[in-house]
Amino acid sequence: MLVDNANLRGMAMIGYDATTVGVQDIYRGIEYYVDRVTEAGVPVVSANVYYEGTEDLVFPASMVVDVAGVRFGITGVLNPDLRINVHREIDSHGVDIVNPVDALAEVIPELAGRCDFVVVLSHSGLTRSKDLAEQVTGIDYLVVGSHNAHASEPYDVGNTTVIQPGYRGQTMADYRLHFDTDGTFLSYSGQAFPLDDKKPADAAMALMLKEHKTAVETASKQRAAEQAEERRRQRDAQQAAQQEEYKEACLGVNDSCKRCHQDKYEHWLTTAHAHAFETLEKALQSTNPECLRCHTTCNLDLAQDGSEEVPTELRSVQCESCHGIGTEHNREGSFGTIRVATCVACHDPENSPDFSFPTYLAQVRH
Secondary structure (H helix, E strand, O other): OOOOHHHHHHHHHHHHOOOOOOHHOHHHHHHHHHHHHHHHHOOOOOOOOOOOHHHOOOOOOOOEEOOOOOEEEEEEEEEOOOOOOOOOEEEEEEEEOOHHHHHHHHHHHHHOOOOEEEEEEEOOHHHHHHHHHHOOOOOEEEEEEEEOOOOOOEEEEEOEEEEEEOOOOOEEEEEEEEOOOOOOEEEEEEEEEEEEOOOOHHHHHHHHHHHHHHHHHHHHHHHHHHHEEEEEEHHHHHHHHHHHHHHHHEEEEEEEEHHHHEEEEEEEEOOHHHHHHHHHOOOOOOOOOHHHHHHHHOOOOOOOOOOOOHHHHHOOOHHHHOOOOOOHOOOOOOOOOOOHHHOOOOOOOOOOOOOHHHHHHHOOOO
């Protein structure tokens, strides 16, 4: 699991006074997010996100920020109806999300007594955020989160001024509040503008993002390699199990065929097939799995490190290599038919460039 809090570090670099919990924040579980918040030192407020199965808020419900003598009370809510995906390595995001209307109705009266203006960070989407502005009294400013479109200027919903900056960092909202010399609020202005190539990048932020992208790329490649290795291990284990099953079904010439086919057995002893394993021993290749595949019986997928020894009773190219495993023997005449496909599995162009089915078959026919 990649430990990276680039988004929170970016907020700290910008100088965020506060943020609230969003659905992506708890993708890896609330404990992970709390750890990242602690590392970054970004203030988080949330009035309706509790630790799962408890009555304990994960973060403070609100906070007050003093700006030039004007006190702003900030709280936040998360829409419980939003879909929250969970990382495959965890069982639960670990939170309970209560009704935001009820939560704000409890928090705002107390908060209003400690500040001049109440600001709600609403990670709720546009429709639900507007509903909050209409249903909950005492909200002076509401910032819309979890909505892709931005509004170029702030607008009013009832007695609440709504700020809609968009998401994914594609726009920047620059809204200004205007006060007279006595601190009395007069008006607001401002707009949201796109963060395109016309806006110069901050060098420190650009470096941090580059490091973040590099870390994500590296972790993704490592994870892909680990998954590929795990798939390979599973495939090898499956093949090994299948091969063991096949070996158990294979009988070997001495334990099966020669009891009924003595004359054919004696002829087989005169063929190159009967001495195929000896040729490997002479060439010092009797542990090479690539060679053993064709110089033994029922050993098609041996361990690639050469650690698997071929049972004596299955060495060389015996009857079952060409005619099929003995446990499938039948008496109705179809068992053991030799076809070109049977031979070319080993007599391929690389190992047997002069192979001719009629010629080679004549050398082992019995």
